[in-house]
Amino acid sequence: MEKRQLGQGLEVSALGLGCMGMSAFYGETDEPESEATIQRALELGIDFLDTAEMYGPFRNEELVGRAIAGRRDQYVIATKFGVRPIRNENGEWTRVRDGSPENVRRSVEGSLQRLGTDRIDLYYQHRMDPDVPIEETVGAMGELVTEGKILHIGLSEAAPERIRKAHATHPISAVQTEYSLWTRDLEADILPTLRELGIGLVAYSPLGRGFLSGRFKSPEELDEGDFRRNGPRFTGDNLEANLALAAKVEELAGEKDVTPAQLALAWVLAQGDDVVPIPGTKRRSYLEQNAAAVDVELTDDDLARIDAELPEAAGDRYDKAGMASVNL
């Protein structure tokens, strides 16, 4: 598979693999199949894995650590801190945003241990902390670079002004945010900022959390406890509107004789060599299908048609609390 360059010389496969759903948020899990998926990725040329401290929490990093054991050097491992898992008074996991230098240092040690490695290739701040100046957070991350514990710094869901301040503190290699056929707002200001500064874009949820693949048409088809069951885009009138969008993706994919998931990924890949989508899956069958998206060519006419014919998504990508923590 072709390689792409994020910022600061960080080279990764054109498609990454999102590991979140293997342990969290998306219903039932199958750890042996997920470990096999991570191993199969390498055979397909996909070396870029995405995880986070808070996925599970902790269990997803442990799963990735088991899956890469013995082949760690062949992967580019990205993980995230800053949405700190803590137990509430009932013993349940809850999360707080914490960009403090103390939390940077605490988190990295846990992630290194769970991943079974002595270095993290790309370490992101998962959500911005409005109470801690970005210079302090990134300053602490820069110290980890000096110590060799992390090789590159990333931010997730950061707004242009904060990206600039962060980059002035220590060179940023990648910004991760949601980007797909139905989430394009970053094209207005974030993407131009990244291009100006030479920072790569890691596109999360490039399949619209699975919806653009046509995999489910109603939240009732998802497992109990799947967080998408209450997502603003998957419920009520928004769902009805978005089904028309998914149907259009299916129609365009059919015309090109590819699957809707492949069309959705090919579109993200076509947005520039500095854009790397990280589709998530728990299983080898979808991984193999998705890997073939790198061979799908979209012409200028195809891209223009997509722009002209695809309706806007209805509904926010997160609930109110979630929206308050993104693009900060």
Ligand SMILES: NC(=O)c1ccc[n+]([C@@H]2O[C@H](COP(=O)([O-])OP(=O)(O)OC[C@H]3O[C@@H](n4cnc5c(N)ncnc54)[C@H](OP(=O)(O)O)[C@@H]3O)[C@@H](O)[C@H]2O)c1
């Ligand atoms: N930085 C952040 O705040 C943030 C937020 C969300 C996600 N992420 C990262 O981005 C990664 C990807 O995002 P995502 O998992 O939310 O969404 P996604 O990649 O848009 O979609 C994942 C969903 O699509 C399904 N799927 C994958 N390939 C398919 C195919 N070929 N046909 C049909 N269905 C298919 C998966 O099914 P199965 O899982 O059942 O195989 C899963 O339900 C995550 O794993 C995570 O690492 C980051």
